[in-house]
Amino acid sequence: MNRRIQAIPSSLTLTIAARAAAMREKGEDVVSLSAGEPDYDTPQPVKDAAIKAIREGQTKYTASAGMPSLRRAIAEKLLNDNGLTYDHTSVIVSVGAKQCLYNLIYCLLDEGDDALIPAPYWLSTPEMVKLAGGRPVFVPCPEEDGYPLKVDALRKAWTPKSRILVINSPCNPTGAVYSWDDLVEIGTFALEKDLCVISDEIYEKMVYDNKRHVSILNAVPELRDSCALVGGFSKTWAMTGWRVGYAAGPRAVIDACDRFQSHATSNTATPSQHAALAALAVDDEFTGRMVKEFDRRRRTCMDRIRKIPGLSAAEPHGAFYVMLRTDRLYGKSAGGKKVTDSLSFCERLLDMEKVAAVPGAAFGSDRHVRISYATGMGAIEKAFDRIERFVKGME
Ligand SMILES: Cc1ncc(COP(=O)(O)O)c(C=O)c1O
Known part of the structure; x- marks a missing residue:
């Protein structure tokens, strides 16, 4: 091995x-x-859409990056929900948010690069970095204040080899929801240090206490050329087993993910993509x-x-x-x-x-x-x- x-x-x-x-x-x-x-x-209309797709013979390969109709619907969701404008060619559909993250980490890291990861972290993130030949560098987030990621801690952890920063807000496992002000500082630091940011927003809808989910791209729009956003269907629509997630980002990065994915797995299961399309039409x-x-x-x-x-x-x-x-x-x-x-x-x-x-x-x-x-x-x-x-x- x-x-x-x-x-x-x-x-x-x-x-x-x-x-x-x-x-x-x-x-x-x-x-x-x-x-x-x-x-x-999973909501019934989502299940029905998958069954209908199977009955109608929608059981073949799609484009590796996903059905154009689904990529368009995700781009529309990003505009309506998150205020972010993407062409559907800058969106890729993968086997869960997990594959999106792995694609991105693999495509952005070179052997020997460092990846900054706020800790505590989602357990797969450092392992993905290692699989891609990189080195996870952890950024401590203090429990006392509810585990926020602070720019001072980021600055301390930064090394000249730092290439990417992977953030996850709302966070698994801490439940931290990063504030607008913190995200402005984090994003500004990323720009200053030429870091690519991967923003895992899979829990975007699960926020409490009148907190608001903010995407780092809303806080620092200038990051657009160096940030990829990851989302998915697993949590919002209780669809963990369907295995559908998406990433949106700079066209060149999404194209790279598509090339990687096309040789690794090809498309997410076609009936699952039809289910995801239906999920986006389910009301809130x-x-x-x-x-x-x-x-x-x-x-x-x-x-x-x-x-x-x-x-x-x-x-x-x-x-x-x-x-x-x-x-x-x-x-x-x-x-x-x-x-x-x-x-x-x-x-x-x-x-x-x-x-x-x-x-x-x-x-x-x-x-x-x-x-x-x-x-x-x-x-x-x-x-x-x-x-x-x-x-x-x-x-
Ligand atoms: C923080 C975080 N990111 C990504 C994922 C992956 O989700 P998916 O089921 O879409 O692959 C999970 C799943 O638990 C998660 O907790």
């Missing part, structure tokens, strides 16, 4: 997921707070209802966390995760075994209380455990009853 794949560790999250799955198979009542996907079903009511419910669950999570001594969390304002601060409990024992880090915390919690969560180490913070509230209120309440018992039982 080549050096690049050997540098990619096996996923920490898999350890927990595999153990949880084995317990479930044995009939144990495992409650999972590890989901990275909405628990809502579906997502609005889901986000309102996520907000209710988010507030329940925060209320429960505040009542458990030894735990805390910075209030998340976006996405559907909470970074639970667990390090004050490290050194204590649970069921006779020491908890020393985020992995052992999650392992003990799963073994003793059958609650699955993701170790923060996977996201660059061993002081935390990530929980997702994209699961039913009943499961959330049950999980917190168990977490409370687990923490209170630690000695």
Whole structure:
């Protein structure tokens, strides 16, 4: 195997997921707070559009970059929703936002280049950078203020080899929603240092507390020639399994992604593209209802966390995760075994209380455990009853 794949560790999250799955198979009542996907079903008109497409024989290849009708509809969405003007030839449709990010990172980085990544980060980002031959350089975002990315931290982390900056607001796993002012400073710094910015905005619709999602391209329009925006259908329309995402950016960059994608995967499944086209025509009511419910669950999570001594969390304002601060409990024992880090915390919690969560180490913070509230209120309440018992039982 080549050096690049050997540098990619096996996923920490898999350890927990595999153990949880084995317990479930044995009939144990495992409650999972590890989901990275909405628990809502895909809207019916979206499903119907895919079924219709299949019935009508829309089952062949499309252009690698996606159906022109879908690329046009995405360009229209970017104009109407985000106030950004793109020709459809500057939009590419890929196998989820994940492939868009991988395409972009691969096409923009050269061997030995540095990629600036705010930390905590989405766990695939640094691995994509390594697969592309680059080096992830982390930019710490302080928990105390809700994990904002500050330009001073960016300046400190910058090296002469820094080539790209990958931002993700609203952020998985922290729930941070970057402010207009911070984005102006970040974008201005990127221009000054000639950095290409990749802006992962997949959680754009999941914002709470009257926060507003701002695209860095709205804050600093001059970045247009050096910034690519990534979005998708997985979260907004509960379509994780359909595998559709998009990137918009400078034509040359999108063309490069298309060349790469055309040799790697070709187009996203054709029926899924028809589904995505239908999703863009679904009114906002579906997502609005889901986000309102996520907000209710988010507030329940925060209320429960505040009542458990030894735990805390910075209030998340976006996405559907909470970074639970667990390090004050490290050194204590649970069921006779020491908890020393985020992995052992999650392992003990799963073994003793059958609650699955993701170790923060996977996201660059061993002081935390990530929980997702994209699961039913009943499961959330049950999980917190168990977490409370687990923490209170630690000695
Ligand atoms: C921050 C972030 N970016 C990108 C993705 C990828 O999403 P998709 O399902 O569109 O590939 C995810 C999925 O969890 C995510 O959390």
